[in-house]
Amino acid sequence: MKKPLILVTNDDSIYAKGILALVEAMKEIGEVVVVAPSLPQSGMGHAVTLKNPITIEERNIFGPDVKAYTCSGTPVDSVKIARDVVLHRKPDICVSGINHGSNSSVNILYSGTMSAAVEAAIEDIPSIGFSLDDQHRDADFTLSKIVAKKIVTQMLEHPMPKNNLLNVNIPKCSEAECRGYRMVRQAHAKWTEEFEERVSPRGQQYFWMTGKFVNLDAGNDTDEVALSENYVSIVPIEFDLTHYENLKFIQEKWEL
Amino acid sequence: MKKPLILVTNDDSIYAKGILALVEAMKEIGEVVVVAPSLPQSGMGHAVTLKNPITIEERNIFGPDVKAYTCSGTPVDSVKIARDVVLHRKPDICVSGINHGSNSSVNILYSGTMSAAVEAAIEDIPSIGFSLDDQHRDADFTLSKIVAKKIVTQMLEHPMPKNNLLNVNIPKCSEAECRGYRMVRQAHAKWTEEFEERVSPRGQQYFWMTGKFVNLDAGNDTDEVALSENYVSIVPIEFDLTHYENLKFIQEKWEL
Numbered sequence: 001m002k003k004p005l006i007l008v009t010n011d012d013s014i015y016a017k018g019i020l021a022l023v024e025a026m027k028e029i030g031e032v033v034v035v036a037p038s039l040p041q042s043g044m045g046h047a048v049t050l051k052n053p054i055t056i057e058e059r060n061i062f063g064p065d066v067k068a069y070t071c072s073g074t075p076v077d078s079v080k081i082a083r084d085v086v087l088h089r090k091p092d093i094c095v096s097g098i099n100h101g102s103n104s105s106v107n108i109l110y111s112g113t114m115s116a117a118v119e120a121a122i123e124d125i126p127s128i129g130f131s132l133d134d135q136h137r138d139a140d141f142t143l144s145k146i147v148a149k150k151i152v153t154q155m156l157e158h159p160m161p162k163n164n165l166l167n168v169n170i171p172k173c174s175e176a177e178c179r180g181y182r183m184v185r186q187a188h189a190k191w192t193e194e195f196e197e198r199v200s201p202r203g204q205q206y207f208w209m210t211g212k213f214v215n216l217d218a219g220n221d222t223d224e225v226a227l228s229e230n231y232v233s234i235v236p237i238e239f240d241l242t243h244y245e246n247l248k249f250i251q252e253k254w255e256l
Numbered sequence: 257m258k259k260p261l262i263l264v265t266n267d268d269s270i271y272a273k274g275i276l277a278l279v280e281a282m283k284e285i286g287e288v289v290v291v292a293p294s295l296p297q298s299g300m301g302h303a304v305t306l307k308n309p310i311t312i313e314e315r316n317i318f319g320p321d322v323k324a325y326t327c328s329g330t331p332v333d334s335v336k337i338a339r340d341v342v343l344h345r346k347p348d349i350c351v352s353g354i355n356h357g358s359n360s361s362v363n364i365l366y367s368g369t370m371s372a373a374v375e376a377a378i379e380d381i382p383s384i385g386f387s388l389d390d391q392h393r394d395a396d397f398t399l400s401k402i403v404a405k406k407i408v409t410q411m412l413e414h415p416m417p418k419n420n421l422l423n424v425n426i427p428k429c430s431e432a433e434c435r436g437y438r439m440v441r442q443a444h445a446k447w448t449e450e451f452e453e454r455v456s457p458r459g460q461q462y463f464w465m466t467g468k469f470v471n472l473d474a475g476n477d478t479d480e481v482a483l484s485e486n487y488v489s490i491v492p493i494e495f496d497l498t499h500y501e502n503l504k505f506i507q508e509k510w511e512l
Contacts, residue, residue, distance in 0.1 A: 046371075047299060047303040048465060049299070077465070106378055110332075150512060185496070194336050207309060207341060235503075236500075243419055
């Protein structure tokens with residue numbers, strides 16, 4: 001079998017430890033090309049750069065056998081420009097991460113890591129976002145590398161019929177402590193108490209976004225529960241956002 | 257019945273014509289509070305501001321009976337800070353827009369307008385994003401105002417059991433030309449040929465994101481088709497992104 005072409009991106013920037021771990025894991029599986037933001041882009045969600053031009057620059061960061069480019073834009077920009085300008089063809093798979101910090105539950109919406117993966121999936125490219133439940137810049141990605149290799153191999157061997165897109169979160173523990181894999185759904189959760197007020201030396205009031213993550217979900221079959229019990233959580237992701245049940249509801253009840 | 261408290265936001269900035277139209281329509285229904293970006297934020301998706309502080313400033317833009325605040329951050333920031341800092345309680349409904357340009361199909365993911373509405377829905381606030389299929393800054397919002405008033409009234413009268421969240425797109429036509437309302441699903445579509453290459457006076461290569469929107473969906477029951485036939489399209493939106501069919505698939509087929 002021909003070696004698969006693997007596009008690697010992230011949102012913590014091309015210089016983050018997590019993307020290096022992902023590149024190392026992917027080099028054992030296929031030909032790796034990296035296009036990733038030149039600056040950290042956490043919390044950028046599915047943002048795209050419309051009002052400024054975008055630049056890319058080749059960088060020899062990951063050794064001679066890995067083509068790597070920085071992108072001046074967002075994670076989603078990186079995937080778009082990788083496909084159209086760098087690769088000129090679809091990669092066999094796109095992997096994003098490994099994010100410093102989990103992207104379980106509703107955090108998928110804020111996450112640049114996951115939005116990059118979603119963007120690839122819109123392009124019909126099999127795609128996985130990986131996140132480690134440890135925000136530290138020197139986090140230990142040993143377990144994450146094993147997980148990434150295993151899951152990418154499974155996706156290449158058993159592709160889903162369509163919408164090949166996964167949100168994978170890895171617990172902060174050693175390989176020995178990790179209890180395995182759980183295929184689960186996105187937990188219903190949210191952030192509360194989100195702003196901390198301060199006053200500048202010039203007397204202007206300003207706010208820092210902060211907050212506490214609250215799991216509102218009573219179910220045991222969620223990514224939040226899996227992760228808290230030292231399992232790797234795997235959630236297949238949909239980007240048709242239609243709520244079909246509510247569609248039926250308004251078709252029956254509404255008068256317009 | 258007590259007048260509902262209506263939070264209005266958008267992504268084209270508080271100074272756009274579209275948000276003025278929405279405020280005018282909502283004033284006929286309830287008490288209106290506006291918190292919207294001070295600068296245009298198109299294409300910001302679900303981005304949040306984590307690395308900089310956020311400021312808000314009161315502005316008398318919409319007359320004495322409408323409290324209005326600019327927010328230095330993104331549309332999603334605006335909704336978060338509206339709830340936590342400005343209102344200190346849940347509004348009865350949040351409306352976002354009226355966007356200059358449609359947000360049908362997959363454009364919901366890139367849209368700051370729709371991400372603001374999604375953010376409100378995560379907070380369990382009934383929420384609607386409105387977009388007019390006309391990007392012009394002087395677009396005619398006459399039909400849009402009628403539509404917004406009608407749909408908000410329906411949502412307040414017949415709330416969906418949960419996940420009260422709609423993506424509403426309005427065709428670029430007069431009230432007489434508009435053929436009515438269609439409750440439909442999100443079309444499967446994407447952007448192609450996305451970058452235009454240029455060279456700066458100093459010889460640096462750069463790219464503008466551009467592209468052509470391509471509807472890949474053969475169905476007639478989509479927002480794209482409705483809009484193209486001069487109907488208002490209404491798509492109920494889900495923010496649990498779990499792909500349940502694929503979840504079953506990997507639970508059966510994958511070996512981990």
